Amino acid sequence: MEMTSLADLLDLQAIDLQIDRLLEQRQSLPELAAYKTAHDEQKRNEGERDQVAAELRQLELELDKAEGELGILEAKLEEHETRLFAGGMSGRETEHMRLEVQSLKGQREAMEEKVLGMLERIDPVRERLSGFEDEIARISGAKSELESSIKGQWKVIDGELARKEEQKLDALVPIDADMLELYDKLRVIKEGVAVAEYDHGVCGGCHMALSPAEEEEAFSTDLPRCVHCRRILVR
Numbered sequence: 001m002e003m004t005s006l007a008d009l010l011d012l013q014a015i016d017l018q019i020d021r022l023l024e025q026r027q028s029l030p031e032l033a034a035y036k037t038a039h040d041e042q043k044r045n046e047g048e049r050d051q052v053a054a055e056l057r058q059l060e061l062e063l064d065k066a067e068g069e070l071g072i073l074e075a076k077l078e079e080h081e082t083r084l085f086a087g088g089m090s091g092r093e094t095e096h097m098r099l100e101v102q103s104l105k106g107q108r109e110a111m112e113e114k115v116l117g118m119l120e121r122i123d124p125v126r127e128r129l130s131g132f133e134d135e136i137a138r139i140s141g142a143k144s145e146l147e148s149s150i151k152g153q154w155k156v157i158d159g160e161l162a163r164k165e166e167q168k169l170d171a172l173v174p175i176d177a178d179m180l181e182l183y184d185k186l187r188v189i190k191e192g193v194a195v196a197e198y199d200h201g202v203c204g205g206c207h208m209a210l211s212p213a214e215e216e217e218a219f220s221t222d223l224p225r226c227v228h229c230r231r232i233l234v235r
């Protein structure tokens with residue numbers, strides 16, 4: 001009667017070990033590690049992208065301002081030139097206006113160079129930004145592919161797990177509560193192996209031999225345990 005119960009425990013353990021393996025497999029898919037790497041990479045790129053975007057916004061504001069100033073200079077210049085062309089001013093006024101136009105032209109040239117310089121600085125920043133955007137999009141695509149691969153594999157594993165859990169319910173039926181408690185405790189501290197087959201004087205759990213005297217002592221109780229590893233022995 002007792003032996004039957006211990007053998008049942010071995011059956012339960014076989015199922016539990018299969019469940020352990022499936023759970024381990026579920027959490028150690030190479031795609032999961034790749035997904036994490038891609039996710040970190042994406043975050044890093046997004047951080048750098050945001051910095052470059054802020055830099056670009058600042059440069060564009062400055063460019064807007066310079067272009068605005070250039071526009072004002074051009075309008076002023078046009079107005080002055082129109083007045084010069086229209087004539088009707090005194091000699092002094094004309095000379096004053098002419099000098100003003102000359103000065104405005106100088107300012108316009110300086111401002112045009114400033115704007116050109118800014119455009120030259122902005123272009124590489126825009127390129128860097130679009131480089132980050134491309135990289136983020138690429139990583140995002142890779143993540144989606146990994147995600148669907150993970151989901152697909154998890155679906156298969158979860159189906160298998162559900163079948164094993166169902167088998168486990170049947171395997172639990174003949175096992176009494178105290179035995180199950182000991183079994184669960186031993187599984188936690190013995191790398192999932194609470195019950196070991198005793199074969200030709202050797203414990204299947206720790207693979208150590210028991211002397212004939214140790215064997216006799218172990219199997220003289222209702223609950224034979226390995227003298228070395230304390231696992232439950234079944235022969």
Ligand SMILES: [Zn+2]
Pocket residue numbers: 196203204205206207208226227228229230231
């Ligand atoms: Zn042992």
